[in-house]
Amino acid sequence: MTMASERSENFPIHDENPGPLLKVRDLRTTFTTPRGKLNAVDGVSFDLARGETLGIVGESGSGKTVLSRSIMSLLPRSGLEQSGSIEFEGIEMLSATPDVLRTLWGAKISMVFQDPMTSLNPVVRIGRQITESLRLHTGMDKTEANAMAVSLLTQVGIPSPEQRVRNYPHQLSGGMRQRVMIAIALACSPRLVLADEPTTSLDVTVQAQILDVLAKLQEERHMSVILVSHDLGVVATRTDRIAVMYGGRIVEIAPTDRLFRAMAMPYTKALVASTPRLSQPSHVRLTAIEGRPPDLVHLPKGCAFSPRCSYATDKCHSEVPPLTASRDNASHLFACWNPLPSTPVAITTTPGSSAS
Amino acid sequence: MSNIPTAADSIPALTGSSDIAKKKRFDVGLVFWIFTLWIAITVLAAIFASLLGLQDPNQGNYDILNQGPTTAHWFGTDDLGRDIFSRVIYGARVSLTVGFGALTIGMIIGGTLGMIAAYRRGPVDIIVSSASYVMLAFPALVAVIAIVAFWGHEIWKITIIIGVASIPLVFRVVRAATLSYATRDFVTAAKSQGATDWRIITKELFPNVLPAIISFYLIGVASVIILEGALAFLGLSVQPPTASWGNMISESRTYLSQNPWLVLFPSLAMVFFLVALNLIGDILRSTLDVQESQL
Amino acid sequence: MTSMPTPLLSIQDLFVHFKKGREVVQAVSGVSFDVVQGETLGIVGESGCGKSTTGRAIVQIETPNSGAVVFDGTDLTKLKRSQLRKARTGIQMIFQDPISSLNPRRKINDIVAEPLDIWKSETGEERDSTVRQMLEAVGLDPEITGNRYAREFSGGQCQRISIARALVMRPKLLICDEMVSSLDVSVQAQILNLLEDLKARYGLTVIFIAHDLAVVKNVSDRVAVMYLGRICEVAPSDMLYSNPAHPYTEALLSSALEPDPSAPSARILLSGEPPSPINPPSGCRFRTRCPRAEDRCAREVPELREVGPGHSVACHFPLVRA
Numbered sequence: 001m002t003m004a005s006e007r008s009e010n011f012p013i014h015d016e017n018p019g020p021l022l023k024v025r026d027l028r029t030t031f032t033t034p035r036g037k038l039n040a041v042d043g044v045s046f047d048l049a050r051g052e053t054l055g056i057v058g059e060s061g062s063g064k065t066v067l068s069r070s071i072m073s074l075l076p077r078s079g080l081e082q083s084g085s086i087e088f089e090g091i092e093m094l095s096a097t098p099d100v101l102r103t104l105w106g107a108k109i110s111m112v113f114q115d116p117m118t119s120l121n122p123v124v125r126i127g128r129q130i131t132e133s134l135r136l137h138t139g140m141d142k143t144e145a146n147a148m149a150v151s152l153l154t155q156v157g158i159p160s161p162e163q164r165v166r167n168y169p170h171q172l173s174g175g176m177r178q179r180v181m182i183a184i185a186l187a188c189s190p191r192l193v194l195a196d197e198p199t200t201s202l203d204v205t206v207q208a209q210i211l212d213v214l215a216k217l218q219e220e221r222h223m224s225v226i227l228v229s230h231d232l233g234v235v236a237t238r239t240d241r242i243a244v245m246y247g248g249r250i251v252e253i254a255p256t257d258r259l260f261r262a263m264a265m266p267y268t269k270a271l272v273a274s275t276p277r278l279s280q281p282s283h284v285r286l287t288a289i290e291g292r293p294p295d296l297v298h299l300p301k302g303c304a305f306s307p308r309c310s311y312a313t314d315k316c317h318s319e320v321p322p323l324t325a326s327r328d329n330a331s332h333l334f335a336c337w338n339p340l341p342s343t344p345v346a347i348t349t350t351p352g353s354s355a356s
Numbered sequence: 357m358s359n360i361p362t363a364a365d366s367i368p369a370l371t372g373s374s375d376i377a378k379k380k381r382f383d384v385g386l387v388f389w390i391f392t393l394w395i396a397i398t399v400l401a402a403i404f405a406s407l408l409g410l411q412d413p414n415q416g417n418y419d420i421l422n423q424g425p426t427t428a429h430w431f432g433t434d435d436l437g438r439d440i441f442s443r444v445i446y447g448a449r450v451s452l453t454v455g456f457g458a459l460t461i462g463m464i465i466g467g468t469l470g471m472i473a474a475y476r477r478g479p480v481d482i483i484v485s486s487a488s489y490v491m492l493a494f495p496a497l498v499a500v501i502a503i504v505a506f507w508g509h510e511i512w513k514i515t516i517i518i519g520v521a522s523i524p525l526v527f528r529v530v531r532a533a534t535l536s537y538a539t540r541d542f543v544t545a546a547k548s549q550g551a552t553d554w555r556i557i558t559k560e561l562f563p564n565v566l567p568a569i570i571s572f573y574l575i576g577v578a579s580v581i582i583l584e585g586a587l588a589f590l591g592l593s594v595q596p597p598t599a600s601w602g603n604m605i606s607e608s609r610t611y612l613s614q615n616p617w618l619v620l621f622p623s624l625a626m627v628f629f630l631v632a633l634n635l636i637g638d639i640l641r642s643t644l645d646v647q648e649s650q651l
Numbered sequence: 652m653t654s655m656p657t658p659l660l661s662i663q664d665l666f667v668h669f670k671k672g673r674e675v676v677q678a679v680s681g682v683s684f685d686v687v688q689g690e691t692l693g694i695v696g697e698s699g700c701g702k703s704t705t706g707r708a709i710v711q712i713e714t715p716n717s718g719a720v721v722f723d724g725t726d727l728t729k730l731k732r733s734q735l736r737k738a739r740t741g742i743q744m745i746f747q748d749p750i751s752s753l754n755p756r757r758k759i760n761d762i763v764a765e766p767l768d769i770w771k772s773e774t775g776e777e778r779d780s781t782v783r784q785m786l787e788a789v790g791l792d793p794e795i796t797g798n799r800y801a802r803e804f805s806g807g808q809c810q811r812i813s814i815a816r817a818l819v820m821r822p823k824l825l826i827c828d829e830m831v832s833s834l835d836v837s838v839q840a841q842i843l844n845l846l847e848d849l850k851a852r853y854g855l856t857v858i859f860i861a862h863d864l865a866v867v868k869n870v871s872d873r874v875a876v877m878y879l880g881r882i883c884e885v886a887p888s889d890m891l892y893s894n895p896a897h898p899y900t901e902a903l904l905s906s907a908l909e910p911d912p913s914a915p916s917a918r919i920l921l922s923g924e925p926p927s928p929i930n931p932p933s934g935c936r937f938r939t940r941c942p943r944a945e946d947r948c949a950r951e952v953p954e955l956r957e958v959g960p961g962h963s964v965a966c967h968f969p970l971v972r973a
Contacts, residue, residue, distance in 0.1 A: 059835035173924045203697035204862065205921045208906040212920070230835070233908030256912050274840035275910050276869040282888045283847065284869060288840035292805050308837075541746040542754045542762075545816065548710045548744055549766040550736040559765075563756035 021191055021224045022048040022071070023087040029063075029070045032079035036297045040066035042248035043084070045323070050191070053218065053225040055235030055256070057271075058245035061293045067245070068194045068228050072111055073101055089191065107137040110185035112214075114197040116177035120169040126180050127165030130187050137188045152183040156213050175206035179213060186217055193218070196228045211238055232275060236260065241331075244268045247294045247304025250323060254332035264326060264339035267305045303337065311338045388639045391632035398629055402448035410442040414597040422615040432617040434608070440617060443599040444625050450593075450600035451626070454515050454584045455577040461519025462526040463573055469523075470530030471557050471565065475538045485531070488524035496521045497586070504592045511594050514587070518580055526576070533568035537561055567644035574637035578630040585626065601626045657724075658685035659856050660709070660742075660824055665718035667701070667708045674929045678704040679715075680880040683955070686824070691850065691857040693871030693888065695864055695903070699928055701880040702860045706826045709858070710742050711735055723823065740766065743817035747829035749809030753801035759786075759812055760797040766820045785815040788852070790845060807838035811845070818853060825850075826858045831866060843870060864907045868892055873961065876900045879936040880928055882955060886962040896964040896971065899937045935967065943968045 029041040041063045048054055058064040069075050071086055073093050086093040088109065091100065113119040121129060130152060131145035140148065146165070153161035156179040169177055178198060185193055195214060199207035215238055218225050229235050235242055236256065243253040244265065252265040263269045273287040291308040294300060300307050306316040315337050326332040326339075401408065411429075417437035425432045431440035473481040503517050537543065538561060546556050581601070587593040588602030596603065601622045608618035667679040679701040686692045694702045707713040709720055711727050720727045723741060730738055746752045753762055763782045767773050773781060786793040789811040801809055810830060817825060827846070831839040847870065850857055861867050867874055868888050875885045876897065884897040895901040905919045921940050926932055932939050938948040947967050955965040 059837060175924045203924070204864070204903060205697065205906045206924055208908070208920060209922075211908075231908070232836075232910030236910045236912045237908065237914060260910075260912050271836060272910055274837050276840075276843070276863075276865040277909060277911075278865050278868060278892060278904065278907055279909070280865075280869070282868055282871060285847070286840035286844055286869065288844055289837035290841075292807060292838055293835060541748060541752040544707075544712055544746070545744065545752060545813070546765065546769075547712060548739055548742070549769055549816075549820065550740050551765070551769050552736070555769065559757075560754055564754070566756075 020047040021050045021052075021089060023085070024048075024071065025085040025087075027067070027070060027084035027086060028082065029066055029075070030081045032081075033297065038296045039063075039248050039299060040296055041070060042299070044245075044248075044250050045084075046243060046250065046253060048192070048224050048226065050224055051218075051222045052241065053215075053227060053239045055239035055242040056226060056228045056245060057230070057232055057235055057242060059230060059271075059293045061247075061296055062245040063248035063296065064228050064230075064245045065196060066248075068111075068196050068226060071226070072105070072109060072194060074111070103137075106133040106190070107188045108190050109192045109194065110188075110190045112178075112181050112185045112193060112195040112198045114200050116174065116181045116201075117169065119181060120177060122169050125166055125168060126172070129180070130165070130184050133184065134187050148187070149183075152187060153180070155217060156180070156183045156186075157209070158183075174202055175210060178202060178206075178210050182210070182214060182217070186221070186223075189221060190223065192224045192226070194226045194228070197230065198227070199234060200229070200231070207234075214238075232272060244271070247299055248296055249304065249335065250333075251305065251336070252334040253323070254326075254329070254334075258329060258332050262326075262329075262332070264332070264334040265305075265336045266309050266311050266338070266340060269340060270308075303335070311340075313338060384639050384643050388636060391635050394628060394632045395636065398448055398625070399452060401445050402452050405442075405445045405449060408445070410445060411439040413438060413442040413446040413599055422611065422618070424615075424617055431621040432615070434604075434618050435611050435615065440604075440621050443604060444601070444621050447599035447601045447604050447622060448625065448629075450511055450598065451581050451584055451602065453511055454518060454600075455581040457512075457515035458518035458522055458580045459526075459573055459576045461516065462522030462576065463569065465520075466523040466526030467530045467569060470527045471534045471561055473527070474531045474534035475543075475553065475557055475561060477538075481531075484527065488527045491521075491524040492528075497583070500583070501587070501590065501592060504587065509592065509595050514584070514593065518583060522576060522580070526572070529572050530565060530569060533565045534561055537564045567641060571637040571641035571644075574633045574640075578633040578637075581626065581630060659688045659723060660686040660858075661719070661721040662705075662709065663719040663721070665705065665708060665720065666716045667704050667713050668716050669713075671929070677880050677928050677931055678713075679708060680931070682718075682877075682880070682882055684875055684882065684885060686856055686858060688823075688856055689854060690872045691859055691870055693867035693874040694858065694860045694877060695862065695867045695874060696877035697862060697903075697925055699879070699925055700877040701928070702877050703828050705877070706744065706828050706858060706860050709826060710739055710744055712744075740770070740820050741822050742824045742826060743820065743822040745810070745813050745817055745825065745827045745830040747832055749806045749813065749833065750801070752813045753809055755801055758798055758800060759804075762801070762812065763816045763819055765816065770820075781819060782815075785819050786812075788818070788849065789815045790841075791815070805838075806834050807842060810834065810842050814842075814845070814849065818849065818855075821853065822855075824856045824858065826860070828860045829862065830859075832861060832863065839866070846870060864892075864904060865909075876903065879925060879931050881936055882965060883937065884962075884964045884966075885955070886959070890959070890962055894962075896958050896962065896969040897937075897966050898941050898943050898968075898970060901970060902940075935965075 025045050027041055027044045031038045031040060044067060056064045056067065066075070070082065071093065073096065082094055088104070091104070120126070127146065127149050130149040134140050134145045134148055149165050150161045153164055158164050158176060158179050172180065198214065199210050202210060211234065214225065227235055227239060239256050241253065241255050242259050243250045244267065245251065246267050252259065252263065252268050259268070263272070270287065270289045274289055276286060289308050294304050302317045302319050303309070303312070303321050306312040309316065321335040321337045323333045323335045326334065415438065417433070420429070420433045420437045422435055423429060423433045429439050429441065431444060434440055434443070469484050473484045500517055500521055504514060507513055507517070543556060543560055546560050584593055584600060585602030585605060588600060588606045593602050594600050596607070604622040605619055611618050663683050665679055665682045668675050668677050682705055684692070694705065696702045704713055708715045711720070715728055718728070722738070725738055727735060727738060760782055763785055764778050767778050767781060782797070783793040786796055791808065791811055801812070804812065831842050834842060843866065846857070849855065857870070859867060859870050871888045873885060874888045874891045876883045876899065878899050884891065884895065884900045891900065892904065895904055902919045902921045906921070923940055926939055934950050935941070935948040935953050938944040941948065945968065951967065953965045953967050955963045957963050958969055958971065
């Protein structure tokens, strides 16, 4: 408790601005490749509220990773074309100069990557990797920054942090390295953390620990988090809202509970159905989705999922369905010409759970 | 388990991959073919020099000493009145024999050892690798000079000596290239199917290492041609009057101010040939690497 | 299942240690289990638990330091190199990485036919028709697939090709090492279904190694849980998942994330990470993270003992349910 109050002194929560933290409007990101134009993100729009956790789920080639890098403005410039708008705290990211971006990165927006081994500098002690951005963005002196680094390592659950700051990345285990990555990302108390598959390279028992650390710190600091994952399990219990991506577009977005209770898009349902569950008995035949994720260079006409969809009609094969709100819930949007009837799908719901 | 679907969840053909299939075609550009053509012309000219109706490269003519290019003598004549054009082509024979010959020896021995060492690892690797380090630690040029001076200047001796000297270098390159494939699962799969070591090396590893071998071979040949030139400069290559690019340049030193043609043409022949070899090696490697990375 | 007569495969007290620099990695330390004809045994565990090494040691790709691998009545560890070549064609492996599994410079037809070519067991025509049948059996069109290279296929298709190659010699035992973990969920389901179909069609016995508990449960009749080179618990899969007796199994199950927001959140969280197999803890290797550990756990190595029909656990203080 005392620790929490100390922290809020260090990181004043400034929520005077009530609008959304991040506004993405009709974002399109394409790359020129030898095979042709690759439409990685194809008209994505969403808002992210302050303190909200948004999960972005999709298979390979769904555009989820490019979307998160677009928000950071971290994509390599060559062959890149972007249109639309990404507004972060009133700053237009797409037209921001490198100087402006540098004041945002680490300080206001930061990122946790999938592989901590390649995103940490192997020849720099982890203490210095944390203090570097602290001193750059907050102007702390060396002793202050060192004390803060130790405090951050404590917060992410690293035992004996005073010793650990002097370690190199290779002296830590995979889970510890990912904790260090989170400490670095949170060092300057950013408003938005983009976590791109933060637990994919970790073991099951460690994965849960890392997600808990992230969730705890988010709540304490009232940050917004975008959690990108291919794994529905990772986002199901840790998010307020979930956006499902397919073929570079958001095909369904809804508050987490609502999504699992009343999924409208056949792809979302098929994705859930094809995931094996612990609660199912052995040898249950999985409902596989035929075919494979689309090629972003040659997206199918109409709805990108239509070639694999068992509900597809002629209209699905020719016209792209717009992202529209559900009749009974304005916060539930989906892009489908033949949405599933909004009867609750067979999922056990506990009475206590409610949308945020 | 009663429901065994016939063609089960069979996938709808190969949508999306057909364009990759078209791309795989060997796309190297015009430059590559121009340089390949140049190398082919040089090699063919060297092989069939005697059928080209050239003037005798060693037949002097004291009436036409140190002439510039004329219609009779395209590249001019040298200090003994010999035809430079003819000597450049006959000289290519020596330079190319040494270059390709030595590298072929190096590739056969060093390449085989490299693949075996990378595949088998363990004691075999340790012994051969250590031997290669010992050889590499010895200054190759000095060793070659010493042995040539001691053993003789015949073209086949020079070829063997340089060939043997190139073995440890080839070994290291091929070993490194093989190593990245030797641990892949398809090698393990072949092993578990009962493939013999020899079959794994020739059928699974060799085709994958081949691009690296070819590009290193070409660049290696270029280096050996330069080495032959250096030996000639020290008077240790084939002996006059036999021409090689190296000793033509070497002999022309003293006439540089009177007859620049004498040094120009063999140098140009050598430079063009070496540039072509290096470029082709480079283009081949990057093209084949791209194909690999498309995986 | 335990009443079944002679097992197809019997692993007895298997040890696999290898040198890493100056240290010795104790990858597998005393693993024993049987696999009977026609069953699927799942092996789960986190990275470094030795599950993959166990799989590779069965095929003798990793040489065991001691122990026996009795397959179909023959101890593979006692065979000479030349005898082993033939004997191990009865066991085939499928690997995790679909790209690394297929030679990028060979055509699919030749990749699938390779085992036939090695053993020259079929004439040219027979060979071609066998390859065609195998490709069809894994759901690929032989006309389109055969003359292409692996790079032209997606991960799921590459895994199908790997399966075709593994089955072409009609092995009795198939070892699948994380075969679906690099695939997308929707494709993963296709491959798991395919595996079930092929198992029935060819009467295969399968060892399915994976880190994903739900995937293992889906395909397995029995499941073995490994931790730091030893087996903690073996049981028929439904029993193991509903009544885990080893504290590690329980923790592993409760940290699995289900695609269901209402899944119970009261989870048993393990602290820390598995220790290194270079210098494993004494006694029970799980004791450093175990909530139930006592002094005895540091002194004595718990032996695998039966706590129910077909249900064995290696723990001094198993979770016994009423």
